[in-house]
Amino acid sequence: MPELLRIENIKQHFYSGGGIFRKGYTIHAVDGVSFSVKQGETLGLVGESGCGKSTLGRSILKLFEPTAGKIFFEGRDITHLSVKEMRSLRQEMQIIFQDPTESLNSRHTVGMIIEEPFIIHGIGKPVERKLWVKELLIKVGLPESAAERYPHEFSGGQRQRIGIARAVALKPKLIICDESVSALDVSVQAQILNLLLALQQEMKLALIFIAHDLSVVKHISDRVAVMYLGKIVELGNALEVYNSPRHPYTQALLSAIPIADPRKRNTNRIMLKGELPSPINPPKGCHFHTRCPYATDKCKKDKPLLVAKAGDHADACHYPLTNQSKPEFRQLA
Numbered sequence: 001m002p003e004l005l006r007i008e009n010i011k012q013h014f015y016s017g018g019g020i021f022r023k024g025y026t027i028h029a030v031d032g033v034s035f036s037v038k039q040g041e042t043l044g045l046v047g048e049s050g051c052g053k054s055t056l057g058r059s060i061l062k063l064f065e066p067t068a069g070k071i072f073f074e075g076r077d078i079t080h081l082s083v084k085e086m087r088s089l090r091q092e093m094q095i096i097f098q099d100p101t102e103s104l105n106s107r108h109t110v111g112m113i114i115e116e117p118f119i120i121h122g123i124g125k126p127v128e129r130k131l132w133v134k135e136l137l138i139k140v141g142l143p144e145s146a147a148e149r150y151p152h153e154f155s156g157g158q159r160q161r162i163g164i165a166r167a168v169a170l171k172p173k174l175i176i177c178d179e180s181v182s183a184l185d186v187s188v189q190a191q192i193l194n195l196l197l198a199l200q201q202e203m204k205l206a207l208i209f210i211a212h213d214l215s216v217v218k219h220i221s222d223r224v225a226v227m228y229l230g231k232i233v234e235l236g237n238a239l240e241v242y243n244s245p246r247h248p249y250t251q252a253l254l255s256a257i258p259i260a261d262p263r264k265r266n267t268n269r270i271m272l273k274g275e276l277p278s279p280i281n282p283p284k285g286c287h288f289h290t291r292c293p294y295a296t297d298k299c300k301k302d303k304p305l306l307v308a309k310a311g312d313h314a315d316a317c318h319y320p321l322t323n324q325s326k327p328e329f330r331q332l333a
């Protein structure tokens with residue numbers, strides 16, 4: 001499949017101006033992220049809250065102007081397009097947020113909400129649009145009559161279906177799902193994930209699926225990117241990342257996934273020390289060294305780069321874990 005999106009060394013820094021008594025500071029929310037997404041592919045983007053993944057999602061859609069780096073969509077450099085130039089591209093790139101309640105206007109009927117993108121982009125006559133709204137409702141598993149009702153009359157899962165109907169209305173090529181199932185019960189999560197997968201198949205959609213939990217993206221992602229403090233620390237084929245994680249942070253995230261079988265205890269759980277450090281003053285060297293059980297002096301000084309040491313499975317660690325061997329120092333650390 002051809003490449004749809006490519007981002008190169010995206011940085012998103014926010015400056016907070018100081019006052020008379022304090023100095024301003026810079027928040028390194030996204031700190032040099034590169035990856036590409038093919039047509040119809042799902043990339044899972046995973047990390048703890050505060051790691052910059054939502055900011056990155058918004059930078060890709062140019063809801064913020066990136067501080068540095070480049071964004072290519074279908075080969076075209078869109079990094080510095082004006083708001084007006086971005087308008088037509090908005091049809092191609094959509095976002096679904098975590099909390100459907102906040103993103104759906106409570107004073108509008110569901111019909112008005114789903115019809116809005118057509119109106120904004122001047123597509124279709126009112127009669128046609130009403131028909132499309134009904135088709136979209138059916139596509140996402142809601143009754144046609146939902147068009148006359150208001151968002152608050154629906155459950156969380158149904159509201160997320162409404163959000164999805166609106167997001168796919170203009171037949172986008174890319175949807176960024178920002179924690180789109182995190183607020184839902186596990187059984188409802190599965191239904192929404194299945195709906196997204198079905199739509200993806202039907203519409204050849206590419207998805208960037210942002211989640212804080214690796215278990216959520218496991219079944220739907222072709223590739224997974226693990227993010228820590230503004231940087232990607234591991235990126236590769238989803239199965240490979242799950243079966244043979246190379247970065248200690250990925251290992252720790254994976255070890256935290258609960259095991260369904262109550263007879264088996266998760267004895268390999270890796271507990272990370274401390275909290276995610278502040279993106280205002282990220283640690284020198286490897287950003288992860290303050291919490292990494294394997295950190296050495298080198299890690300405190302030298303920044304590891306994200307490189308693929310075999311195939312296209314990349315990690316940003318001086319001492320990546322391999323299947324065959326655990327380096328001696330790991331046992332000492």
Ligand code: SF4
Nearest residue numbers: 286289292299317318
């Ligand atoms: Fe840990 Fe060092 Fe690898 Fe960073 S570079 S993850 S501190 S072993």
Ligand code: MG
Nearest residue numbers: 049053054179
């Ligand atoms: Mg977030």
